[in-house]
Structure formats: C-alpha cells, structure tokens
Amino acid sequence: MEFYETIKTRRSSRGYLPDKPVPEKALTRIAEAIDLAPSACNRQPVKFLFVRNPELRAKICEVYQPAWLKEAPVIAVVLGCDEKAWHRLEGDSIVPVDAAIAMEHFMLAAAAEGLGTCWICAFRRDEMDKVLGLTGSPWRSVAISPLGYAKAGAVGPLSRKNVHEIVQVID
Numbered sequence: 001m002e003f004y005e006t007i008k009t010r011r012s013s014r015g016y017l018p019d020k021p022v023p024e025k026a027l028t029r030i031a032e033a034i035d036l037a038p039s040a041c042n043r044q045p046v047k048f049l050f051v052r053n054p055e056l057r058a059k060i061c062e063v064y065q066p067a068w069l070k071e072a073p074v075i076a077v078v079l080g081c082d083e084k085a086w087h088r089l090e091g092d093s094i095v096p097v098d099a100a101i102a103m104e105h106f107m108l109a110a111a112a113e114g115l116g117t118c119w120i121c122a123f124r125r126d127e128m129d130k131v132l133g134l135t136g137s138p139w140r141s142v143a144i145s146p147l148g149y150a151k152a153g154a155v156g157p158l159s160r161k162n163v164h165e166i167v168q169v170i171d
C-alpha cells in the first residue's frame, strides 16, 4: 500500500473477526517494521509480545475489559525498560517516546497489511505487569493493542483539528 494511503487507512478498530487469524507472513513483516523503528541512541528499550495464547489473552482482557478486545486473535503488548533506555538531560527516561515510535511502526505496518489495531493505555500497569509475569522485572507494560481483521463498522468517524492549527510554516 502506498505510504500516504496507509496513513489514511490506519484508524482505531474496536471490533474484530475472531475466527480470521493473522497470517504468519504479515506478522513477520509487522515484526520487521517494529525492529526498524528509530530509538534514542539506538538502544531499542522496547519489546513487543504478540499474544495468541488464549489463556493469557483472557487474563489481559480482565485488566482491560471492553468486549471488542476479546474478539482479537492477537493482542500486542508493548513493553519498555527504563534501565536499557537513554535518559533525557533532565533525567527522565525516553521509553515513552521510543515506545510510541515503535507502536506507530506497528500500527502503520498492520494497516498496510489490511489489519486493524487500537492503541490502548487506559489500564492499570501494575495489574497488567502482574498477569504478564513482569512483577519485579525492569520491563513494564506501556501499551497494548488488538491485532486482527476489523469487523465492518468497527471504526468511528474521522475527527481532526484543522491542519493549520497543528502545523505552522515559519519563513
């Protein structure tokens, strides 16, 4: 898919076809797109888990409960590690930025494959880390996303500010 077409295609999908699996080749290409994401000092302090295991998906869905997450054949979990990350001059970790870039690579690659995603971060990280077995580990959950073929009507209307409010050209 052409790049700008992919950008226009990507939307948050909140409804999935549970019985239509994600093709292995698509999953491989999406993984390679994630690996190509830039990161501060190239440290890559971010990992993705593609959770297909039904028991673990069910536990994740107890932490974040909308019905549509249960429909997704894959739940992607984004993890970050402050210990591995570059830190800003003020001392704060760059993990949220590096994770956001990797997540955008993931979502755009999925869109190019005709797959739906939805960035989710409205969950209790301590509860998510617990079900992922990360308690006491330097790795922490940052975000999750369903990955799968979206149902018809799974995407809401597009709403954005006027581009001139967001981007200013200063000559």
Ligand SMILES: Cc1cc2nc3c(=O)[nH]c(=O)nc-3n(C[C@H](O)[C@H](O)[C@H](O)COP(=O)(O)O)c2cc1C
Pocket: 010, 011, 012, 013, 118, 119, 120, 121, 122, 123, 156
């Ligand atoms: C950092 C971030 C966090 C988000 N968290 C959630 C979330 O917890 N649950 C959810 O349903 N959508 C979440 N979203 C999706 C946004 O609501 C969505 O991207 C926005 O409304 C624009 O719609 P679009 O993605 O379809 O273009 C999140 C998006 C971002 C970028």
